[in-house]
Amino acid sequence: MYREAVAKLAAYIPGEQPPPGKILKLNTNENPYPPPPQVVDAIRSAASGPLNRYPDPLATSFRVAAADALGLPGPDWILAGNGSDEILTLLVRGFVGEGESLRLPYPSYILYRTLADIQGANWEQITFQENWELASDFSNPSDLLKLALLPNPNSPSGTVVSREKVVEIAGQLDCPLVVDEAYADFAEDNCVDLVIKHGNIFVTRTLSKSYGLAGLRFGFLVANPDVISQLAKIKDSYNCDAISIAAATAAMKCSDWLTDNCNKIIATRQRMTEELEKIGFRVTPSHANFVWCRHESMSHREIYEFLKTQQILVRYMEFGECGDGLRISVGTDEQIDALLFILRSHLS
Ligand SMILES: Cc1ncc(COP(=O)(O)O)c(C=O)c1O
Numbered sequence: 001m002y003r004e005a006v007a008k009l010a011a012y013i014p015g016e017q018p019p020p021g022k023i024l025k026l027n028t029n030e031n032p033y034p035p036p037p038q039v040v041d042a043i044r045s046a047a048s049g050p051l052n053r054y055p056d057p058l059a060t061s062f063r064v065a066a067a068d069a070l071g072l073p074g075p076d077w078i079l080a081g082n083g084s085d086e087i088l089t090l091l092v093r094g095f096v097g098e099g100e101s102l103r104l105p106y107p108s109y110i111l112y113r114t115l116a117d118i119q120g121a122n123w124e125q126i127t128f129q130e131n132w133e134l135a136s137d138f139s140n141p142s143d144l145l146k147l148a149l150l151p152n153p154n155s156p157s158g159t160v161v162s163r164e165k166v167v168e169i170a171g172q173l174d175c176p177l178v179v180d181e182a183y184a185d186f187a188e189d190n191c192v193d194l195v196i197k198h199g200n201i202f203v204t205r206t207l208s209k210s211y212g213l214a215g216l217r218f219g220f221l222v223a224n225p226d227v228i229s230q231l232a233k234i235k236d237s238y239n240c241d242a243i244s245i246a247a248a249t250a251a252m253k254c255s256d257w258l259t260d261n262c263n264k265i266i267a268t269r270q271r272m273t274e275e276l277e278k279i280g281f282r283v284t285p286s287h288a289n290f291v292w293c294r295h296e297s298m299s300h301r302e303i304y305e306f307l308k309t310q311q312i313l314v315r316y317m318e319f320g321e322c323g324d325g326l327r328i329s330v331g332t333d334e335q336i337d338a339l340l341f342i343l344r345s346h347l348s
Helices: 037-047 060-070 084-095 111-119 163-172 225-232 242-252 255-278 300-309 333-347
Strands: 078-081 101-106 122-127 145-151 177-180 201-206 219-222 281-284 290-295 315-318 324-329
Touching (some): 037 242, 060 242, 078 084, 084 111, 084 145, 084 177, 084 201, 084 219, 101 111, 111 122, 145 163, 163 177, 255 281, 255 333, 300 315, 300 324
Parallel strands (some): 101 145, 145 177, 177 201
Antiparallel strands (some): 078 219, 201 219, 290 324, 315 324
């Protein structure tokens, strides 16, 4: 009874979400700190608002605040979604038909492949070169290619492709290039303003990481108004609820909080990188709120399993010929000290 594409689908498996408790959770790149207090206030006041009424279908208050925060020409350059995963779903649904192709780098965000599979579309994964350099094949145009997705910073590596390179790739492709900037607030640069000048560059963002709002579900697309209005036609009418719209609108006005929070995480990331290297890990220099590391001699799966016995959850990832490793989210300083203490005593 199912569509063939659904019956054949290997479901995307998100990182483990154990019930809250004693587990030190460093596996899904959440922010270890709570969101800005203004956001919690906005949630409280939205909760006592008219919840018997449907929310604004286009989340106008959020779009106005986000356009302002990001220096965009206007709210019509933004589409709000139920997490950036929903935005990615809409992009694939809107651009890639059955039998057509979606391109992604590999190893990167595995969900992209699932989204292509749901469409009955094909995915082309372009394997990163040594040192996580993007291979030139990523820019090759082809008739069937309808969308290219580039996480920047990439997950699991935390590495970045420069703005100049993004412009160069978009210029060579005959299809949209989506820069998935889930982690861009932890990096030095981003591509948001490129959307204004380059019609086939789109940017996706999330409030799950840098704003500490993974539990709320809110993400958005920045693209030219034509793309926004086409994709708005295929979203659920009320894809974002009144509480999350109020919270996300408040979050967009917390630029000082955002800078401070990201700086704190970046400082911990730096210290964590140096300390992991001292105990035998090769750590890829990260521009995100996690690090990708490989140990010189120990089995990564065993380290992962051992940490789990110690109530510490990191992400073990295995990418066939590209090998395996551990992706560890940046926690608070105390959490990272606890991780390092356990690792030092186990590995020495
Ligand atoms: C590269 C990348 N893009 C998008 C997302 C999804 O974020 P959201 O929570 O907004 O759906 C993630 C989540 O981990 C991610 O790693």
